[in-house]
Amino acid sequence: MTPQFIAPNLVVLPSSTVPRCFIAIVLFLAAGLGLENAAYGSDPFEAFLEKHCVRCHGPENEEGDVRIHQLSRDFKSGLDSHHWAEALEKVNSGEMPPAGEPQPTQEEISAFVANLDARLKEGRAARMAARPPVSHYRLSRKEYQNTVYDLLGVRYDPTKPGELNEDTLWHGFERIGSELSLSPSHIDRYYRAAELILDRAFPATSSEPRKVHKTAAELRYGGGKAQQEALDRFGIKRPLRYLLFPGNVQNALSPNWFGRTGPEHSGLYKFRIQASGVRPTGGQPAHLSIGKRTGEETVDGLIEFDITAPEDSPQVYEFEVFLEMPTSLHFCVVATDVVDRRAGAAFRNALSSRGGYIFTHSSETLLLNPNAPQMFDDKGNGIFSTVLLDWIEWEGPLVTESEKSRRNDLVPPDDAAPEVVAAHLQRFAERAWRRPVKTEELEAYLQAYHFEREAGEKTADAFRVAMVGVLTSRHFIYLVEGDPVARERLNDWELASRLSYFLWSSMPDDTLFTAAQAGSLNGEGLKQEVDRMLTDDKIHRLVDDFARQWLQLHRVGMFPPDKKLYPVYDAWLETSMRSEPIEYFREMFAKNLPIDSFIDSDWTMANARLCDFYGLPEPKSDGFQRVALKPEDHRGGLLTMGAVLGLTSDGTRHRPVHRGVWVSESIFNKPPPPPPANVDAIEPNPPKSPKATLRQKIEAHRNDANCAACHARIDPLGLAWDNYDAIGQWRTHEKVAAGLGEDPLVDPSGVLPDGRSFEDSVQFKQLLLEDRDQISRAFIEHLCTYALRRVLTVDDREEVAAIEAEAKKHDYRVKDVIRAVALSNLIRKR
Known part of the structure; x- marks a missing residue:
């Protein structure tokens, strides 16, 4: 019998094909359909409930803790609407009613579904009509940062200590309006941020960009005069090089290199370095981290990259970084535990003493005397990862013409008439508030301007007070949608902002503003703007921000892995792991690939550090590259990435349940309910008991009736990845620290709630693709x-x-x- 379409997106199946759980779900969800204690049978809908539901879920019986006569039937409140929508899905998919119960006829089901669909729509219409006229959505810190840059061309970091408060997250998302409140302390920080931003936009003194170039001889050998004389005696023509080695933090930028510095010199700086690397046989390339010193052997990296160029062919590496001046930066070479094994204080002191060691190249055997610290074997191969620095160069602060243009003609001239000042402020407010602004909205700010002028302040200084007011207004800090009178749709200005903050995480550009002003954000005009925005470079903000929030990548490294259990895990691996899903998303967006690749693929995006970790062929160039995968690599898609596998671990062991929750939330958008209170933790394996896997310990939770139902839905989604340990390494046996016997084999098999079974993660991914x-x-x-x-x-x-x-x-x-x-x-x- 052909399915009959009753309402949009609803299909009623013949009653003979509808399976068991219809009545149970309908009874449990019937709360929202009418008045409490309504007489059953007073209309066809109530008649259906009385005939097919009340016997098990009425005053005389209570299955599933549900009594229909006690459930609210107010559909306008929407309290149970989501349950009713789920019931419609069940009917539509043929999962109701249960076998063994009296079956409703085709006509009864059709009438019930149509009635339920109508009541859902009536409730929705009532709720839409009752919406507040105006909605406010505060900008996240990242959006505030981008908006400040696009408005004034000013770089500002709101995540620094003492700046804007951290955003409250909802399942990883940092821009949910209901979560972003505004506290008194936050308001004070917005005022300080506005002052700092205007300081940078209109500095009291101009600072021309300066360039500082330092050679290895200047950095390492105090000019290198004595060392050069020694090289001349040996007849060595190669220039002196500065060795950057693991276990020591060395100078990269001194505060005095640019002369006298101050807050006005904070800004964008360009960093260049010519360097090559010494790499141990079978080891990792040297990784250079540049940042503020945090310890004897560590820095807080602002710039991170691998040095893959061989010493015979040094390469120039170039980066841009925003610096708060005055500052000092240091080099730190990151490598696995070779520092503990081969370096030590004596080794570092010998290499660090200015006259103690001369280096140009590992093939210069005259310089490699046996009394010097041993960095190379007898064949000239490096013993550990080392960076060979030829020169470094810093240049800044840099301001592009595009950044300057955003500030042009913002401040009125000194002799400006009041109406000219008002016009300047109106133009600024319209861009900052992202909509037309009436003059009367600016009265308070203009009054502040005139008050400052009467007190003797210059035009620019007085106007700045008004600009601070604009930048601390709710119209700047919030996305404001609506009017005093409620309406259903956004106007063109509001739509322009919603689009730009969706696709660019920032304010509309001039082209989008022009389209909004012309009223052309509809039909073909809207399509043209969206297509233009998707090809703009600012679309990378969507790639970065959405991928990070959707996949909850803020949790990567939240529980640092135990170094004794996972010695290969280091800061650069963690940073690389966090970047892999984002770069993967970027590749999928750029190539416009189907979302199937989120689940499985024969490629990934990896850098040298990840390739070493995964056992993949190393990329041919620096940074992230597309790398082909083979079945024996046990990778492919998001779910086998180290970041995803690690963010659901606790630093010592994998957590299958947490992995299942992540899959349920991020892949199916079905967040499971929170666990019951006082659930017993999974204890370590007793020393005198046979070694047991974590899976075997989890099975005990299924014996608890409070846990069984949820675990049946969640556990298979997490157990499928049991071949991967807490940091995402492939394994066949689970390492159990205590207990008797050998480490047990991993069992990644499972059965989904719908009955489909799988043997391992490969089969599981195929089921997901179905x-x-x-x-x-x-x-x-x-x-x-x-x-x-x-x-x-x-x-x-x-x-x-x-x-x-x-x-x-x-x-x-x-x-x-x-x-x-x-x-x-x-x-x-x-």
Whole structure:
């Protein structure tokens, strides 16, 4: 019998094909359909409940702790709407009613579903009509940083200690409006931030960029005159080189190199270095970290990169970094534990003494005397990773013409008339507030300006007071949507901001402002703008910010792995792991690949450190590259990345349940309920008991009735990855510290709640791919949550379904999915 379509997106199956759980779900969720204590049978909907539900879930019986007569039937409140929407899904998918119970007829099911669908829509309409007229969404710290830069061309780091308060996260998302409150201390910090930003935009004294160039001879040998004389005696023509080696922090930028410095010299600096690397046979390339010194052998890295150039072919490496001046920076060469084995204080002192050791090249055997610290074997191969520095160069502060242009004509001239001052402030406020601004909205700021002028301040200084007011207004700090009178859709100015903060994490540019002013953000005009925005370089902000928040990458390194258990784990590996999913997302966006690759692929994005960790061929160039995978590599897709496997671990062991929760949340967008209170922790293996896997210990939780149902849904999603330890290394046996016998074999098999079984992670990923539509819908829901800055509700289901249908036409390709969200009705609605 052919399924009958009753309402949009709803299909009623013949009663003979509908399986068991219909009644139970309907009874449990029937709360929201009418008045309390309504007479059953007073309408067809109540008649259906009385005929098929009350016998098990009425006053005389209570299955599943549900009594229909005690459940609210107020649909406008929406308290149970999400449950009813789930019930509709169950009916639509043919999972109801249960076998062994009297079956409703096709006509009864059709009438019930149509009635339920109508009540859901009526409730949604009532809730939409009752919305507040104005909504406020505070900018996250990252969005504030980007907006300040795009508005004034000023670089400002709100994450520094003492700057803006940390954003409250909701399942990894840092821009959910309901979570971003504004405390009194926060307001004070916004005022200080505005003052600092204007200091940098309009400094009291100008600072021309300066360049400082230091050779190895200047850095290491005090000019190298005596060392050069020795080289001349040996007839060695190579220049002196500065050895940067593990276990020692060495100078990279002294505060006095640029002369007298102060806050006005903070800014963007360009760093260049010509260097090569000595790499031990079979070892890692030298990794150079440049930052502020934090210890004898550590720095807080601002710049991180591998030195892969061989000593015969040094390479120039170049980076840009924002520096708060005055500052001092140091080099630190990161390598695995060779420092403890081969260096030590005596070794470091010998290499660090200015006249104690001359180095140009490892092949200069005359310089490699047996009494010198041994860095090379008898064949000239490096014993540990070392950087050979030829010269370094710092240049700054740098200001681009584009940055300067954003400040042009912002401040009125000294002799400006009041109306000219008002016009300047209005133009600035319209860009800062991202909408047309009426003159009367600026009265308080203009009064502050005139008060400062009457007190004897210069025009620029007085105008700055008004600018501080604009930058600390709710219209700048918040995205403000709405009018005193409620309306359903955004106007063009609000839509422009919603689009720009979705795709660029910042304010609209001039082109988008112009489109909003012209009222052309609809139809083809909207499509043209979205397509333009998707190709702008600022789209990388979406790649960086959405991937980081969606995948909850803030948790990487939250529990540092135990160095004794995982000696290969270091700071550079952690940084590389955190970057891998983002670079992977960037590649998928750039190539517009289907979302299937999130689940499985025969490639990944890796740098030299990750390739060494995963056992992959090393990339041919520096940084992240696309690397091909083979089945024996046991990688592919997000779920086998070190970051994902590590963020769900506790630093000592993997946690299958936490991995399952992450998969449920991030891949299926189904956050499980929190665990019951006072759940017993999993204890270490007793010394005199046979060694048991973590999986075997988790099985005990299934014996608890309070835990069994959730564990049945969550555990298989996490146990599939048991071949990977706490930092994501592949293994076949689980290492158990205490207990009797050998380390037990890993068992990654499982059974999904729907009965499908798998033997390992490879089969599990294939089952996930069979759920492609469900995973695509979850990805779209995450994107919509990010774009709308709020949690989705049942009222969004139809719009999300429309986005899903549009994305499916394009094979769920990532860029097309993002485009479908940006062009959707959901984005245009308040």
